[in-house]
Amino acid sequence: MDVLEKLTILTDAAKYDAACTSSGLERKGAGFAMGSSRDFGICHSFAGDGRCISLLKVLLSNCCRFDCVYCVNRRSNPVKRTAFAPGELADLTWQFYRRNYIEGLFLSSAVWKSPDYTSEQMLQVLDILRNRYQFGGYIHVKVIPGTSALLVEKLGALADRISVNIELPSSASLAKLAPDKSKDKILIPMGQIHNKIAELRQDRGLFGGKRFAPAGQSTQMIIGASPENDRQILHLTESLYRRFLLKRVFYSAYIPVIEDKLLPARETMPPLWREHRLYQADWLLRFYGFTASELLDEQNPQLHPYLDPKCCWALRHPELFPVEVNRADFEELVRVPGIGTESAYRIIRARKLCYLTWDGLRNIGVVMKRARYFLVCNGKPFPMLSRNKDAFLMAMMSPKEQALFRKRERKWFQPSLFGVSDGGEDTDVSVAAISAPPLSDKQKEALQCVTIPVFT
Numbered sequence: 001m002d003v004l005e006k007l008t009i010l011t012d013a014a015k016y017d018a019a020c021t022s023s024g025l026e027r028k029g030a031g032f033a034m035g036s037s038r039d040f041g042i043c044h045s046f047a048g049d050g051r052c053i054s055l056l057k058v059l060l061s062n063c064c065r066f067d068c069v070y071c072v073n074r075r076s077n078p079v080k081r082t083a084f085a086p087g088e089l090a091d092l093t094w095q096f097y098r099r100n101y102i103e104g105l106f107l108s109s110a111v112w113k114s115p116d117y118t119s120e121q122m123l124q125v126l127d128i129l130r131n132r133y134q135f136g137g138y139i140h141v142k143v144i145p146g147t148s149a150l151l152v153e154k155l156g157a158l159a160d161r162i163s164v165n166i167e168l169p170s171s172a173s174l175a176k177l178a179p180d181k182s183k184d185k186i187l188i189p190m191g192q193i194h195n196k197i198a199e200l201r202q203d204r205g206l207f208g209g210k211r212f213a214p215a216g217q218s219t220q221m222i223i224g225a226s227p228e229n230d231r232q233i234l235h236l237t238e239s240l241y242r243r244f245l246l247k248r249v250f251y252s253a254y255i256p257v258i259e260d261k262l263l264p265a266r267e268t269m270p271p272l273w274r275e276h277r278l279y280q281a282d283w284l285l286r287f288y289g290f291t292a293s294e295l296l297d298e299q300n301p302q303l304h305p306y307l308d309p310k311c312c313w314a315l316r317h318p319e320l321f322p323v324e325v326n327r328a329d330f331e332e333l334v335r336v337p338g339i340g341t342e343s344a345y346r347i348i349r350a351r352k353l354c355y356l357t358w359d360g361l362r363n364i365g366v367v368m369k370r371a372r373y374f375l376v377c378n379g380k381p382f383p384m385l386s387r388n389k390d391a392f393l394m395a396m397m398s399p400k401e402q403a404l405f406r407k408r409e410r411k412w413f414q415p416s417l418f419g420v421s422d423g424g425e426d427t428d429v430s431v432a433a434i435s436a437p438p439l440s441d442k443q444k445e446a447l448q449c450v451t452i453p454v455f456t
Contacts, residue, residue: 001082003084003088003092005082006082006088007058009082010058010082010084011058013059013062013073013079014057014058014059014108015057016072016252016255017142017252054101054102054103055103055104055138056092056093056096056102056104056105056106057108058084058105058107058108059108059109060083060084060107060108060109060118060122060125061109061112062079062081062082062083063081063082063110063112064110064111065111065112065114065180066111067180068167068177068178068180069176069177069178069260069262069263070177070178070222070225070254070263071178072257073110074258083112083121084125086121086122086125086128087124087128089107089125090124090125090128090133091128093105093125093129094129094133094135103138104137104138104140105138106140107122107126107139107140107141107142108141108142109122109142109144111180115145115146115147115148116146116148118144119143119148119151119152119155122155123151123154123155123158127158130158138160138215139161140159140160141155141158141159142163142164142165143155143162143164143189143193145165146181146185147189149189152193153192153196153212156196156213157210157211159213161213161216162193162213163220164193164217164219165186165221166220166221166236166240167181167220168228169221170226170228170232173225173226173227176226177262177263190219190240190244191243191244193213193217193244194217194243194244196212197212197216197217197245215247216246216247217244217246217247218246218247218248218249218250219240219248219249219250220249220251220252221233221237221250221251221252222254223252223253223271223274223275224254224264224271225254225263225264229302230277230302230303231292231296231297231298231300231301231302233251234278234281234285234292234295234296235292235293237249237282238285238291238292241285241286249282251278251279252275253270253274253275254270255270256270273305273404274303274305277303277304277305277308280303280308280309280310281296281303281309284309287341288334288335288341289331290309290310290313295312300312304443305404305408306397306401306405307397308337308396308401310335314335314336320335321336321374322373322376323336323374323375324375325356325361326355326378330345330348333348336371336374336375337367337370337371337373338368338369338370338372338374342365343364343365343366346364346365347364350364355378356377357377358372358377358382358383361375361377369395370395370396373392
């Protein structure tokens with residue numbers, strides 16, 4: 001099999017690995033190596049200056065000795081198998097980089113013969129790139145669960161970011177769908193990576209310039225292949241951030257490509273909207289000071305399909321609103337729907353010079369469509385604020401959420417005269433492909449009984 005055919009098979013096999021992440025690393029060219037790594041972003045994402053940055057996302061091999069039920073590369077699945085020789089993949093990466101096709105490498109693999117054998121082959125790829133070709137670009141490598149501590153350390157010394165996939169949200173689901181993997185085989189390498197990163201950061205300068213995964217570690221979780229609810233997933237996410245100080249937890253909506261009684265049926269739509277909501281909640285955990293218990297509880301274990309997590313939290317706590325924008329501290333401001341961290345900092349800086357007005361808030365960049373219902377400015381609510389509940393609910397939703405809302409729930413929702421269109425033929429057709437779970441009775445009741453916070 002020639003290199004091009006291998007590349008076709010192994011890049012296609014890698015498409016289910018979530019890797020759209022910023023590198024988190026700023027490393028300028030050193031003068032003796034080819035390439036550099038910037039903290040703008042990696043893997044088909046847009047940089048701060050508008051550039052689209054990409055990397056080669058590929059498996060070293062799709063020959064797997066594990067039989068994970070959800071995986072397209074599992075041992076019992078009849079797919080065409082192949083593997084790169086370390087020199088082949090390193091040379092391919094180097095040639096692509098020299099031609100400006102890519103700016104880095106995302107390397108993963110199926111479990112080829114054994115975890116340690118696979119990791120040794122991956123280590124050879126990284127060693128050739130870093131030492132023979134003097135490659136200075138970004139490298140993200142996935143550690144195989146069960147890899148020995150020595151190999152994990154060697155991989156981290158050559159990669160910019162390193163990660164171990166948590167795979168599924170509970171030990172029970174892992175035992176059911178991935179019997180060859182275990183909680184310990186996943187968490188032990190994660191702990192080792194965390195300890196090594198912390199050790200080198202604490203003793204910076206004492207190890208002769210040694211480096212270990214300077215862009216940190218991340219993990220990936222499959223959503224929709226197992227029955228765990230969003231509350232369980234967020235509590236696990238919160239625990240991983242606190243225990244291992246991960247850079248990111250990635251959520252991958254399960255795409256039914258395999259027919260099995262333990263998995264959703266082939267015709268089931270991927271839970272892409274649920275994945276989107278989890279990323280929003282994850283953002284609140286990392287940057288807004290929220291906890292998993294605040295976002296979801298036993299009575300509300302699922303994220304709302306039509307309202308984002310921050311808005312849902314605000315509607316469940318009307319006693320905390322409205323907030324006086326000229327006196328509230330940073331923690332209060334960032335919990336207001338329509339105000340992000342940057343807008344909160346701008347508000348705090350601006351009010352040192354003068355009292356803010358509604359026009360001033362708009363100029364700062366606050367999303368007034370939402371924030372006006374949760375703020376007062378100099379003791380006064382937003383002028384001529386509508387009391388219409390329907391208009392309020394539509395103001396809380398993005399255009400896609402509005403279209404989905406109209407398609408799914410028009411039987412019990414009457415749009416206002418000054419709201420959006422009635423969801424006819426001109427509705428965005430891409431919304432039809434979004435799989436959002438139906439509202440529970442409690443969620444419908446909560447929407448119907450919404451009160452506008454500023455008037456409570």
